[in-house]
Amino acid sequence: MKVRLHPLGDNAIIIEFGEEITIDIHKKVQRVSSLLENHSAQWMIEFIPAFSTVTVFYDPLLVSSLTKQDRLPPYKWVCNELQRFLSSATIEETPAPRVVEIPVCYGGEFGPDLEFVAEHNGLTPEKVIDIHADGDYIVYMIGFAPGFPYLGGMPETIAAPRRESPRFKIPPRTVGIAGRQTGIYPIETPGGWRLIGRTPLPLFRPDQNIPSLLRAGDKIKFKPISLEEYKSLEEESQ
Amino acid sequence: MIRIMKPGLLTSIQDLGRYGYQKYGVISSGVMDQLAHRIANLLVGNSENEATLELTLIGPALRFERDTLISICGADLSPAIDGIPVQLWKTIYIKSGSLLTFGRNQSGCRAYIAAAGGFSVPDVMGSKSTYLRAGIGGFEGRSLNTGDEVLFGMQSSLSAKMMDYLRKQQTDQPFSQLDWSVSSGLISFYKSNTKIRIIKGRQFDWFTKDSQKAFFSVPFQVTPQSDRMGYRLNGSKLEVENKAEMISEAVSFGTVQVPSNGSPIVLMADRQTTGGYPKIGQVPAVDLPLLAQAKPGDSLAFEEIPLEAAQNLYLKREQEIQHLKQGIILKFTS
Numbered sequence: 146m147k148v149r150l151h152p153l154g155d156n157a158i159i160i161e162f163g164e165e166i167t168i169d170i171h172k173k174v175q176r177v178s179s180l181l182e183n184h185s186a187q188w189m190i191e192f193i194p195a196f197s198t199v200t201v202f203y204d205p206l207l208v209s210s211l212t213k214q215d216r217l218p219p220y221k222w223v224c225n226e227l228q229r230f231l232s233s234a235t236i237e238e239t240p241a242p243r244v245v246e247i248p249v250c251y252g253g254e255f256g257p258d259l260e261f262v263a264e265h266n267g268l269t270p271e272k273v274i275d276i277h278a279d280g281d282y283i284v285y286m287i288g289f290a291p292g293f294p295y296l297g298g299m300p301e302t303i304a305a306p307r308r309e310s311p312r313f314k315i316p317p318r319t320v321g322i323a324g325r326q327t328g329i330y331p332i333e334t335p336g337g338w339r340l341i342g343r344t345p346l347p348l349f350r351p352d353q354n355i356p357s358l359l360r361a362g363d364k365i366k367f368k369p370i371s372l373e374e375y376k377s378l379e380e381e382s383q
Numbered sequence: 384m385i386r387i388m389k390p391g392l393l394t395s396i397q398d399l400g401r402y403g404y405q406k407y408g409v410i411s412s413g414v415m416d417q418l419a420h421r422i423a424n425l426l427v428g429n430s431e432n433e434a435t436l437e438l439t440l441i442g443p444a445l446r447f448e449r450d451t452l453i454s455i456c457g458a459d460l461s462p463a464i465d466g467i468p469v470q471l472w473k474t475i476y477i478k479s480g481s482l483l484t485f486g487r488n489q490s491g492c493r494a495y496i497a498a499a500g501g502f503s504v505p506d507v508m509g510s511k512s513t514y515l516r517a518g519i520g521g522f523e524g525r526s527l528n529t530g531d532e533v534l535f536g537m538q539s540s541l542s543a544k545m546m547d548y549l550r551k552q553q554t555d556q557p558f559s560q561l562d563w564s565v566s567s568g569l570i571s572f573y574k575s576n577t578k579i580r581i582i583k584g585r586q587f588d589w590f591t592k593d594s595q596k597a598f599f600s601v602p603f604q605v606t607p608q609s610d611r612m613g614y615r616l617n618g619s620k621l622e623v624e625n626k627a628e629m630i631s632e633a634v635s636f637g638t639v640q641v642p643s644n645g646s647p648i649v650l651m652a653d654r655q656t657t658g659g660y661p662k663i664g665q666v667p668a669v670d671l672p673l674l675a676q677a678k679p680g681d682s683l684a685f686e687e688i689p690l691e692a693a694q695n696l697y698l699k700r701e702q703e704i705q706h707l708k709q710g711i712i713l714k715f716t717s
Binding site for chain 2: 155164178190191192194195198219287289293332349351361
């Protein structure tokens with residue numbers, strides 16, 4: 146696999162797979178992430194996958210104790226290790242992605258901006274819901290907040306600009322649109338997204354082994370639900 | 384147990400951070416000044432990762448309801464026990480019923496209080512650090528308030544030996560401290576290094592020649608919009624040559640990124656896991672404690688250091704900490 150390595154300060158290395166956001170690059174990121182997940186190198190602290198990169202964090206002190214013989218500086222040594230590791234990595238067919246269904250109660254008090262998004266695109270609110278729920282989405286990466294998915298695949302026909310003045314508080318689990326992106330806020334945050342609905346599913350689950358409902362590589366389907374369904378699902382998940 | 388009589392400006396429980404969950408967007412949190420935190424722990428016989436209290440600019444008032452060992456490291460916020468000033472960077476035996484208070488800020492921004500056995504709060508995702516924004520970790524996921532009661536953890540046998548030693552020297556004062564101190568190199572570092580070293584960032588070349596020069600020649604001010612998440616700096620406006628879109632990627636403790644308004648932000652302990660602004664530089668691990676002790680209004684001057692040299696300094700620092708650790712063990716176990 147052809148990659149470029151860049152230092153991120155004195156204890157991390159960015160593995161770069163390309164300079165754009167494409168499915169092809171995403172698959173490489175996924176492949177290497179899953180290999181790193183099962184590769185228990187002593188010197189590795191953790192890794193962070195993103196759109197076109199995977200960043201690997203290391204402990205220079207531990208590395209220096211491993212390199213006593215060849216006396217390579219820690220950064221160079223880790224680069225060599227990574228190159229060796231990556232040269233054996235092939236772009237095999239990755240296992241089929243998980244498909245996660247996210248029930249969403251659109252509009253009403255949960256989606257105060259649904260009307261705006263509809264008007265902005267010359268559509269009815271019902272049509273916006275249809276288009277949003279009909280899309281095939283892929284989780285490119287998790288970042289910004291715990292469990293927050295950067296999703297690809299929203300149809301441009303429901304794109305909408307951010308608010309000029311961000312809201313101070315957006316309730317957790319709110320579904321929003323910003324430009325050509327859609328996303329779900331896992332925790333209460335300020336933000337300028339257009340809010341169109343809310344899911345009863347908690348995205349951030351600090352008490353679980355994997356604290357994020359979604360993982361990079363997942364496929365997502367949004368499913369419109371009624372307020373009654375929302376309430377009973379919310380009760381269940383608490 | 385300690386009882387919080389006054390909370391101070393921002394007092395939270397932190398350890399060395401939460402690792403392995405950044406890929407799920409869970410930030411690492413942890414202490415801002417790892418050096419002061421680690422030394423504070425070593426001085427009371429704890430492991431370096433044990434939870435400490437992180438104080439910010441204005442310290443709390445704490446009532447101790449059990450005899451224990453403590454140490455206070457980092458910023459000098461004029462600590463006193465029952466009104467009698469105590470020294471920083473020392474092992475202190477404090478008696479039950481004593482009141483630890485803080486006063487004027489003499490230097491630095493953040494002080495760390497370690498207690499033998501640490502503070503007993505649950506581990507969340509492998510760490511006791513408080514993640515303030517998500518409301519998890521530490522003491523009920525928040526900073527400490529008046530009336531909170533924080534329990535101590537289990538003491539190590541080393542702590543017990545240190546305590547025995549100090550108990551014998553007891554006077555009629557509410558505390559006694561070891562006459563023995565941390566080797567000067569580790570402490571004088573805070574005063575002798577006036578410049579913050581910087582490893583060039585991945586997008587350093589994106590910036591105009593003038594901005595590259597200004598970054599290393601004109602000091603920046605720490606603005607009041609600076610917190611555990613990041614320091615917003617004021618100074619020369621830094622401009623990129625071509626306004627290319629950056630694809631979001633991982634950032635780390637000490638990353639200096641520049642949003643489109645041209646004012647750099649240094650990312651600190653509570654930074655997000657990823658960022659989409661060009662990175663002009665990176666403060667190496669060895670200088671992060673200096674940054675952690677900078678407060679709003681302080682001036683920061685940057686100087687370039689090659690990556691390899693920064694790692695060498697880091698290894699040297701780690702050696703000094705190891706010496707301190709060995710010294711303490713030798714003194715109390717031989």
